[in-house]
Amino acid sequence: MKAIAPLFLLFIVMVACNYNPKYKLPIIGQRTLENGEVVDHVIRPFEFVDQDSNTVRNATLKDKIYVADFFFVSCPSICPLMTKQMLRLYKKYKNEPGVLFLSHTIDPRHDTVGRLRRYAGKLGVKSSKWHFVTGERDSIYGIAGDYFIAVEDESGNGDPASLIHSGKFMLIDGSGHVRSYCDGTDPKDVEKFMFDIDHLLQEEKDKNAAK
Amino acid sequence: MDKTIHIKSFVYSLVILSFFAVLFACGQSKKKETTPTVPQDTSTQPSVLSTQEKLLFEKVMHLHDSAMERMGEINQSMKQMRKLSIDTKSSEELKAQARDALEKLTIADKAMWDWMYGFRKKEKWNGKAGDYINYLHKQDSSMQIVNESIITALKQADQILNKTQ
Secondary structure, three states: OHHHHHHHHHHHHHHHOOOOOOOOOOOOOOOEEEOOEEEOOOOOOOEEEOOOOOEEEHHHHOOOEEEEEEEOOOOOOHHHHHHHHHHHHHHHHOOOOOEEEEEEEOOOOOOOHHHHHHHHHHHOOOOOOEEEEEOOHHHHHHHHHHHHHHHHHHHOOOOHHHHHHOOEEEEEOOOOOEEEEEEOOOHHHHHHHHHHHHHHHHHHHHHHHHO | OHHHHHHHHHHHHHHHHHHHHHHHHHHHHHHHHOOOOOOHHHOOOOOOOOHHHHHHHHHHHHHHHHHHOOHHHHHHHHHHHHHHHHOOOOOHHHHHHHHHHHHHHHHHHHHHHHHHHHOOOHHHOOOOOOOHHHHHHHHHHHHHHHHHHHHHHHHHHHHHHHHHO
16 A cells, blocks of 8 residues: 555646646647648748837747737726736746747737837836737738637637637747637636646657757 | 554545645745736726726726727728729729728727727826716717727628628
8 A cells, every 4th residue: 555655646746736748739720731731720921020129020939839919008908907917927937938928919000119118118028038019900910810710710709800809818839830728818717828838838848859 | 453543644644745745746836826016007907996987997998898899890891891992893883982981990990099099097197186087988988989980880891791792
């Protein structure tokens, strides 16, 4: 009986920490057939400008995982709640080089680079870690469609564009696949989302180590 | 008898050990996660509001959220009207209707973003103390106008789209 004690303890710890080494996050979104091959949904190439006037493109985020959301500085309702939760994530992963954050403004007319810089400054976050990006309105809505069409397929909420103000956080892997999402206004949902980030981070590290 | 006591104390020790193991394994990181320092401007419900102000604030926000839900649709309709207004296959009458609908959509869209840009929470509002309730009443009225213009513009665009199908 004494022999099973350490195994029992290990089991308790694994259950309590929600740890499952075999668990792999699914790739979210519809698969398509291209040239006879099944292709997973992937975020299209993009190019935006961040709070430091630096260009952020797919290559900036390559081989890293990132959390993306859509917000705007003067949003009086859900964005403050989202920012509070995103800050939780930022604080947890700020020393983890494999994780980045990408917040797209959906009000590019008012949210200039300067305004985004002031906003980031107030939050006290590093621009190399958390990019607040702006760009052409059509590009922003276009990329939103790419993120949300994946989410919409799963949730069945209708028009992907209507999700642009839904408060969702999306988790993207190093190859541009949407791997998880959560309600960024719900602290409990964000808590669960952190487990997904941890799992994906480990997966990405394993993948990069094998290269 | 001795054996029973021995098993009981073993199980008891196992439970205690499990409890500490769980605390040790998961407790530390969760503590760090749940105590962020949040800047003041990320609060959504200012505690400085009186009950009446809070009720009105929530009413305005509810209206704002329902209008905001349709902004993706506005963007989509704008693209469709822009396309129709320059489509060589469209009749001159249809092009003119699409241009008119596009203008209405653009006005509604701009009005919404401008309203949000101009809206002030109490802690950032510079008016006289006690006047915030009047400010919220005015914001409620203007948000209703914006909401109406969004609904009307979308309806007009839908009617034009239905003609083309």
